[in-house]
Amino acid sequence: MTTLQFQENPTPTTQRPPRHHWNMVVDIDRCTSCRACVIACEAENNIPINTEDRFTQQRVNQWIRIERYWEGEFPNVKARYIPMLCQHCDNAPCEPVCPVYATYHNNEGLNVQVYNRCVGTRYCANACPYHARNFNYWEPVWPEDFRNYLNPDVTIRSRGIMEKCTFCVQRIRRATRGRQDVADGAFAPACVQACPSDALVFGDILDENSKVAKLSKNERHYMVREVLGTLPSITYLKKVEADAL
């Protein structure tokens, strides 16, 4: 059995240069609003089942949702869809308002929610301009049959805890554990993996050859509510108008 080698003055990991900066690109032109990402996310992250009354109470727990907008008047109506999830802002409005430091930015560009620190003030949800944060108003319950379907890698959040998209940090940890470099596309969050039209792309933007880095320089790129200066980690690609071609 080996003994541990103690170092004199190790650098805290929070002060080390970042190895990754996880980013996502959402191509609105490819999104068909099938909501496979929503279901995949709920299955991966042990999200309680959203029943009808939770929708009517507007207390739905969805880490990713598809927002639908109608554009135009009746004969010339266009349906617009935009997948909305936590933008993992580099200048996140939710972080400074937390009184217990339960949400913070780590050096991989993730906006982290620490469940065991959260006391449920909901300040962060009020500060979030994307409505990406969900509060557990109830103790999560599942039908008895679901006991073995829950993901053991993800904490089950109890009542009174704020939660949100984590970019499937459990998958990031599993893929990067003990490795210096991860190949682009070696893993993906559940929503990206489930997307049948490849509208969602996930990767490391520090890797210049990654698909995300190339797509985020596309001429159609924009960020949601960019004027707020939140510096989101998610880049959207504008829809291509069929009648404009």
Next chain:
Amino acid sequence: MNNSLTKVMIPVVGLAVAIVALAVAYFVISAWWSQPPPILGFSQGPTQPIAFMHSVHVGQDAIDCQFCHRTVATDEAAGIPPVSQCMFCHDFGRIDGSQLSAEGITADEARAEVQKLRDAYYGATDANGQQIAPPSPINWQRVYRMPDHVQFVHSPHIQAGVSCSQCHGDVSKMQVVEQATSLKMRMCVDCHRQNNAPTDCTTCHY
């Protein structure tokens, strides 16, 4: 009438209440900062369905931890070996416990424990050799339990050269395995800081 008795009882009752309150406070505070004091069964490991003795297997026989806990270097969980792996050594005609020389257990008792293992593998039989129970896995009781919001993974620790005993204590001396360390977060973070391991919250909490 009972004035003299009351005068005696008040300080006695008051003292008793104070002692109980102090004992409870001592228990709560010590359990908060380290491990609860070894009373009320807090120092004992759970009773296992088979009196498996790590002191014999690890201490006397010097079997490596990874011989049985095979997935510890590759997976999240160290892994409890299947019954068939125990039978590798304990099948009929092999080690049946009668060779045992350990404190607190006789060879007959050891044979009875090994018989429980063989019953689990082949299914228990009655005196006539008639099978009365199907083969079934052994319902081992968990000793180390992490809180739900902690995701502990064994493999990176083993690959970084952390010895098992650093958290699990000297198992080779334990007849009944018990929790040897407090598993408080301070213990994890201290070790991570000293070894330049990641201390980001999402290392363990997600």
